[in-house]
Amino acid sequence: MAWSAETDGGSVMTDPTVVVRDVRVRYHSPSSDAAAMRAVSPATRVFLRATGQQPKVDVDALKGVSLVARAGESIGILGRNGSGKSTLLRIIAGLETPLTGSVMARSTPVLLGVNAALVPDLPGERNVILGCLAMGLSKAQARELLPEVVELAGIGKAIYRPMKTYSSGMASRLRFAIAAAANPDILLIDEALSTGDAAFKERSERKMAELRKAAGTVFIVSHAAQTIEEMCSRAIWLMEGEIIGDGPGPEIAHDYRWWSWNITKNEFAKADEILARCREKWAPREPIIADPELYKRQPRHALNV
Missing domain, CATH: 3.40.50.300 (P-loop containing nucleotide triphosphate hydrolases)
Incomplete structure (x- = not known):
């Protein structure tokens, strides 16, 4: 540093x-640990077993992280x-x-992965526009960035195909290219x-x-x-x-x-x-x-x- x-x-x-x-x-995460089931009340235990659910336990994902x-x-x-x-x-x-x-x-x-804005049934070209709009760019800016996104993602003519036809690697590269192109x-x-x-x-x-x-x-x-x-x-x-x-x-x-x-x-x-x-x-x-x-x-x- x-x-x-x-x-x-x-x-x-x-x-x-x-x-x-x-x-x-x-x-609060479901757990199949027998100890977790024993820790809940008898009434809760009956309910969980009847509904096929598991008891939830506390999981500390981050413990006082500073940077x-x-x-x-x-x-x-x-x-x-x-x-x-x-x-x-x-x-x-x-x-x-x-x-x-x-x-x-x-x-x-900007977190890479504008999945919420992307639509699998639409071609990559349209999804580039949607992804850029989701990051606050204008439609004109998005269209201007399209060639750069295609080149960075390296997916060529596939940009005109629906995203649902992409491999996971192609989709990941396109998401990276969209996020990075916005600088x-x-x-x-x-x-x-x-x-x-x-x-x-x-x-x-x-x-x-x-x-x-x-x-x-x-x-x-x-x-x-x-x-x-x-x-x-x-x-x-x-x-x-x-x-x-x-x-x-x-x-x-x-x-x-x-x-x-x-x-x-x-x-x-x-x-x-x-x-x-x-x-x-x-x-x-x-x-x-x-x-x-x-x-x-x-x-x-x-x-x-």
Whole structure:
């Protein structure tokens, strides 16, 4: 993480784009655990069994996560399935409300995946227009961006076919191209870059470099360490809703890859050593935000309450 200055009280950051403060997210999730069934009242137990339902338990998806992103950063978020990666992106995007904590952003983050605006029965060309309109662009701007979107997605004449005929990879590439073509200040990408070939990978890297050069901030969620290592200047390792480490992309990705390898080999003692070392070396630091304007912003999630 880049910092502008050092003080006795901590590091000072002068150009934050996203500030996440002590965010906690809790879901009520169905559970087949016998202990969960025993924990409910007898009457509830009878009702659940009669209706074929399962009792719900509290699942903490994020446990006091804090981070600060700045202009020009590409931040990878690493972690296994269920670690809280996608939940963190949705919180930053303002699509979910945390149990506690807050999120502030200098501009509206764009979460890759404008699925709500896209219509499978319509051709890709029409869906590009709809996706751009959903991000606040005019119809004229959307039509102007169409050739760029087609080139970035690499789907050629398929742009004139209904989206329901696309493979999952083609659809993911088109969603990325739509979101990136709008040149958002803050772009959130969830696992989309693993769906393309080498040519798409090169085009997407070039596009993200353009966004960063224009002082944009890019978040990339992945469980593939190589993707983060190659594309991100900074990485955050999440495990069970907590940040294990926050540091340079290549170093965090290396630790994560080595930890994963040891887990698959049942070398749990070595894996624990890697975790402890990463926690010690790359523990998140609480910065001093020298940006009064950002504090005037409503928390992202407050806009959706």
